[in-house]
Amino acid sequence: MIKVYGVHGSPYVRKVLVALDYKNIPFEIVPQMPFSGDKEYLKINPLGKVPTLVDGDLTLGDSKVICRYLENAYPEPALYPQNLTENAMADWYEDLCGGHVADLAAAIFFQRFMRPLAFKQDPDEELISKITEKKLPPMLDYLESEMPEEGFLFGDFMMADLSVVSPFINAAYAGYEVDSSKWPKFAAMFSRVKEVSWVKKVLEQEAKALGMS
Amino acid sequence: MIKVYGVHGSPYVRKVLVALDYKNIPFEIVPQMPFSGDKEYLKINPLGKVPTLVDGDLTLGDSKVICRYLENAYPEPALYPQNLTENAMADWYEDLCGGHVADLAAAIFFQRFMRPLAFKQDPDEELISKITEKKLPPMLDYLESEMPEEGFLFGDFMMADLSVVSPFINAAYAGYEVDSSKWPKFAAMFSRVKEVSWVKKVLEQEAKALGMS
Known part of the structure; x- marks a missing residue:
């Protein structure tokens, strides 16, 4: 199942959670504070920012990048214009x-x-x-x-x-x-x-x- | 013709110029220093950053956004993976x-x-x-x-x-x-x-x- 590393309250995590919910994609949240200095987390996101999405072998940082991936992987219902x-x-x-x-x-x-x-x-x-x-x-x-x-x-x-x-x-x-x-x-x-x-x-x-x- | 506002030397302008050249798209450069405070320029890019691309009615800032647009508008030869x-x-x-x-x-x-x-x-x-x-x-x-x-x-x-x-x-x-x-x-x-x-x-x-x- 897709994992989202992050915490409620981040304007970036918010976007990814809305995208997942809108597209009805099952996921779990892995609690992760941004900039915590947690070395294990820095391995998957060298910036230490949230969110990070893990979908199988794919590990992605940045909400824009994640939301675009979700749009391409799960096109319907669309969250980006076709034109x-x-x-x-x-x-x-x-x-x-x-x-x-x-x-x-x-x-x-x-x-x-x-x-x-x-x-x-x-x-x-x-x-x-x-x-x-x-x-x-x-x-x-x-x-x-x-x-x-x-x-x-x-x-x-x-x-x-x-x-x-x-x-x-x-x-x-x-x-x-x-x-x-x-x-x-x-x-x-x-x-x-x-x-x-x-x-x-x-x-x-x-x-x-x-x-x- | 496509206009690129910017100057040689910017790591961002460089990306857009390579993309245009790679895809063989005609364009002209409009010399524009970043963060110049030029009010006319701030109307088309409120950040004052370079590059800005103007293609007809479309005005776009940010090299990532511009390069993605060029990829979608002129898919061949590709500069992004299909997978x-x-x-x-x-x-x-x-x-x-x-x-x-x-x-x-x-x-x-x-x-x-x-x-x-x-x-x-x-x-x-x-x-x-x-x-x-x-x-x-x-x-x-x-x-x-x-x-x-x-x-x-x-x-x-x-x-x-x-x-x-x-x-x-x-x-x-x-x-x-x-x-x-x-x-x-x-x-x-x-x-x-x-x-x-x-x-x-x-x-x-x-x-x-x-x-x-």
């Missing part, structure tokens, strides 16, 4: 939001949520302000310009929709809310994605795991 | 080496090459040592374990081979050589990839652009 240019745009959104945007959101989450909890330290509010006031707004401006008036990016719910929203779910755990007066289409997308049943289910599991419910 | 698990591994190598490994190599390149040239400052040798002695070795250990005894990762030369080598080409510009006594299979792959005719051609263009020939 060539839409497919490329889905890749681009996933890369942008799984990269720079997720790094910014992760920094807020770390400062406000993990640092007080795990290290009994106050968050670095100066850093948080720099992110929320300088670094995130141009990203949100761009994403706002790409969002549809209603529905999802490519018609039906797909991985791209969760990819753009996923970092902001973590930022919201840490008290950052996307300003719907500045970025109305993005804020509406954020709400819609959280109501997708497969996403909702994983978010309920996360809330339990993070002690928020 | 499902090999295809996923190609994605994983490209993501790992275009992400963390490229960041490490870029830091060496910036310190040793760009900083003296553009800012008339000495390189931060302490940072360079931390990268070459602590951070790169586990990545090279992992890559060594994945390299074939001879030939390329998936038989014929493919994008994965260039992806794993590309950051180290930049590190070599800055004086870092992969130790062939510690990582013999990787060092051999490095040499092989540089001799692939499409790679060699782009490296010659780079040498001119960087004032090294």
Whole structure:
């Protein structure tokens, strides 16, 4: 059976769990904290990041890579658009939001949520302000310009929709809310994605795991 | 005609130029420095990174995303393996080496090459040592374990081979050589990839652009 190394709460693990559930693929979660320094884990993922997927002899890191593999191995129901240019745009959104945007959101989450909890330290509010006031707004401006008036990016719910929203779910755990007066289409997308049943289910599991419910 | 925004010398632009040339796709380069703060450029790539590809109405950032698009739009000759698990591994190598490994190599390149040239400052040798002695070795250990005894990762030369080598080409510009006594299979792959005719051609263009020939 497919194994997913990771923990609930990671914006990346979340994507893989939704993909597996959406495609009705059986799997088990192997609890693994990111950056734990665990030498056995570093053998299968030299970055120490989560998730890692193990499917038989295949060992893959990175949520984008894993979700693409799952799409190719289990094409139905589809989580990526068939159209060539839409497919490329889905890749681009996933890369942008799984990269720079997720790094910014992760920094807020770390400062406000993990640092007080795990290290009994106050968050670095100066850093948080720099992110929320300088670094995130141009990203949100761009994403706002790409969002549809209603529905999802490519018609039906797909991985791209969760990819753009996923970092902001973590930022919201840490008290950052996307300003719907500045970025109305993005804020509406954020709400819609959280109501997708497969996403909702994983978010309920996360809330339990993070002690928020 | 396809436009590629970028400059010779970027490990990412290099990949896209090789892909276009390999597939015999006509294109033009629009000179664009990364992180220039150019507002017009930020409209098409909010990260300010290079390359960006513009093909008609399609505007894509990120070399992985661009190369995948080119593969899907112009499948022959192939630069990615057809086999499902090999295809996923190609994605994983490209993501790992275009992400963390490229960041490490870029830091060496910036310190040793760009900083003296553009800012008339000495390189931060302490940072360079931390990268070459602590951070790169586990990545090279992992890559060594994945390299074939001879030939390329998936038989014929493919994008994965260039992806794993590309950051180290930049590190070599800055004086870092992969130790062939510690990582013999990787060092051999490095040499092989540089001799692939499409790679060699782009490296010659780079040498001119960087004032090294």
